[in-house]
Amino acid sequence: MTTEPENLMTPAEVAARFRVDPKTVTRWANQGRLTSIRTLGGHRRYRETEINALLTATPPHGR
Template sequence: MDLPDSSEVLLKPAEVAALFSVDPKTVSSWGDMGKLTVIRTLGGHRRYLESEVMALRKVSLPRQRKED
């Protein structure tokens, strides 16, 4: 995998989790399944591309049902 553009914003698992209202471990699972690209820091921490997260969010939000 190529390294992200230096202008690309990277998000922490907790930040991604807050956007989707899920547990950070769920976000890690998404990375393991290939749903999101995982970038590892030098310290081994996971980071996610903001552009991918926002694209996934855009696709996921319309699927949520409105309560009547």
């Protein structure tokens, strides 16, 4: 059984999808609102499947 590798996103990519600053994405991860994975270099990455699920569950701004 082979599985596809999970697509990972940078904080900037996640921020662009939510239309927020990348520092907000890092804050969400620190608060436990997002699950982050650390690369060997210590950079944060986020699972695209989790981000897509949150985007579909989050109402647009202003509602």
